[in-house]
Amino acid sequence: DADVTQTPRNRITKTGKRIMLECSQTKGHDRMYWYRQDPGLGLRLIYYSFDVKDINKGEISDGYSVSRQAQAKFSLSLESAIPNQTALYFCATSDPAGPDTQYFGPGTRLTVL
């Protein structure tokens, strides 16, 4: 079984709709992240969490919110989706011990019409 899972894998929605992307991990890591990936721009950090009570904005947090329900669960919400939020979204985890090696989920392809 995959260590980091994301649901849904694909989603098509309309402008203005609220969307939630979910991430679960079995690696036992305290640190979790949400990124979006756009062609030519690489991975950009949306939000990150170092433990259940810790939430931090990344470089592109506007239009997004997150919830860390448990050590293993970290969800990303788009309160009112807009077309330029069409992208690949990845959840990742890391262990604070040692270098910041990140373990990624399979991604969610989100299309906002």
Add this chain to the structure above:
Amino acid sequence: TQLLEQSPQFLSIQEGENLTVYCNSSSVFSSLQWYRQEPGEGPVLLVTVVTGGEVKKLKRLTFQFGDARKDSSLHITAAQPGDTGLYLCAGEFGDGGFKTIFGAGTRLFVKA
């Protein structure tokens, strides 16, 4: 602004050729990671380098961290179609707060 620049952005080669891709920054990193991403999947770690001048080998892949810890290279010997994918580098800043940034990647296509 802290940036990681990867070059080339795109590379198409024949099976059996050698290639090198680069990851450069003006910033110093406490560690640097290389990942490979295949279509429909998330990035998967290939290697982590932490010491300036460090060289690591993974089968036909050779990774080098620059002496000043600002740059890195990935060399692939005798490329195979299975090497096709997006290669991402990520640099970690050891300035006390969390800071890992990703390059935009090099997309490699190896033709049989």
